[in-house]
Structures are given as C-alpha cells and as structure tokens.
C-alpha cells in the first residue's frame with residue numbers, strides 16, 4: 001500500500017529534523033574539540049616563547065625537612081605570599097600554605113610535567129585553591145606580589161636571578177636560598193647544618209640556608 005502524501009511529508013520532515021539534529025551535535029562536538037586543542041596549544045606556547053634559555057638546573061627536590069627549615073627561616077606566616085622560582089613538585093609552595101598558613105603561594109616551573117604534578121599534590125592535601133603553579137621561565141615571572149621568595153637553583157644563574165629580584169621585589173621582601181648564595185647580596189642570616197638526606201643529592205650532608213631581605217631603595 002502506498003503511503004498517503006501527508007504521511008510521506010511527515011516522514012520527510014522527520015528525516016530532515018533528524019539530519020539537522022545529528023549535524024548540529026557533530027558541529028558542537030567538533031567546535032568543543034577544536035577549542036580544547038587550541039587552548040592546550042596556547043597554554044604550551046608561552047613556555048616556549050618566554051624561555052630565556054638560562055637554566056637553574058634539573059629537578060632535585062629539597063628534602064621536606066629542609067623545605068620546612070627554609071620557610072621557618074623566612075618567617076612565613078598568614079600575611080605572606082610565597083613564590084618558589086623553579087618550583088619542582090610544588091613542595092615549598094604547598095608547605096607554605098598548608099603548614100605555615102601563608103595567605104597564598106605560587107610556583108614558577110619550566111617543566112610543564114612538574115607543574116601538573118605540583119597541581120595534583122596541592123589538590124591531594126586540600127590546598128589546590130590557595131596555590132598557583134605557572135609553567136614558564138622564572139625570568140619572565142611577575143614576582144612583585146611576593147613577600148617571601150624561595151630558591152634552590154644552580155649557582156650559575158643566581159647572579160641573573162639576584163639582578164631580577166633586586167629590581168622587581170618590594171623592599172622588605174625576604175629571599176631564602178638553599179645551598180647557594182646570591183652573588184653581591186648581603187645575607188641577614190646564614191644557617192648551616194647537617195642533613196643525611198642531602199648526601200644522595202649533593203654528596204655531602206652539609207646544608208646552608210641563606211636569608212636575605214630586599215633593602216630600601218635610595
């Protein structure tokens with residue numbers, strides 16, 4: 001039996017509607033997929049674009065007990081915003097907020113993979129919303145907000161780091177450097193102690209922490 005003209009029209013309209021529904025869904029999916037791909041690419045770009053090529057060395061974590069002593073030496077407290085330049089797995093940033101109750105903290109890290117690790121670590125101890133990890137070159141970082149800066153970087157670049165910090169940090173900001181001094185800066189405190197955890201890292205248990213305070217500008 002042949003379908004009536006009305007039934008044929010209804011079937012054609014339904015086919016049309018189904019086609020546009022599927023087409024619309026496919027377009028929405030493609031749009032979302034492309035946007036995500038473009039965003040991921042854009043996130044990766046600043047790292048490459050802002051890299052100065054000056055490297056502070058590979059990831060070697062400050063043992064937790066020493067990270068603790070660095071933050072205590074910097075007298076980190078609720079009024080502070082802490083920045084770790086070359087933040088690795090995020091331990092200094094996370095401890096500053098979780099244990100020393102800093103009002104906020106940020107890590108700048110050249111290795112995007114480590115930034116993901118740090119974000120995960122912060123979330124797992126429940127401070128994900130109070131810390132910020134940025135993938136990029138520390139020389140391109142905006143450090144003005146910091147009241148305490150922590151460093152564990154190779155001595156080869158510390159001259160350049162000191163020049164940046166001297167220009168950009170506000171007077172009174174504390175800088176704590178693990179094992180290596182900032183060339184040309186006068187420490188307000190130097191703490192030396194033995195830590196067995198350092199033997200595997202630097203071949204000796206001897207550990208030195210340098211505390212600096214950014215002087216008033218003349």
Ligand SMILES: C[S@@+](CC[C@H](N)C(=O)[O-])C[C@H]1O[C@@H](n2cnc3c(N)ncnc32)[C@H](O)[C@@H]1O
Pocket residue numbers: 054055056057058059060061062084085086087088089090091092108109110111114136137138139151152153
């Ligand atoms: C010795 S690790 C210290 C990690 C962490 N601050 C700690 O104390 O546990 C140095 C870190 O600095 C990072 N780094 C090296 N050069 C850098 C640069 N120019 N900008 C940002 N991060 C850098 C490395 O990828 C590495 O994770």
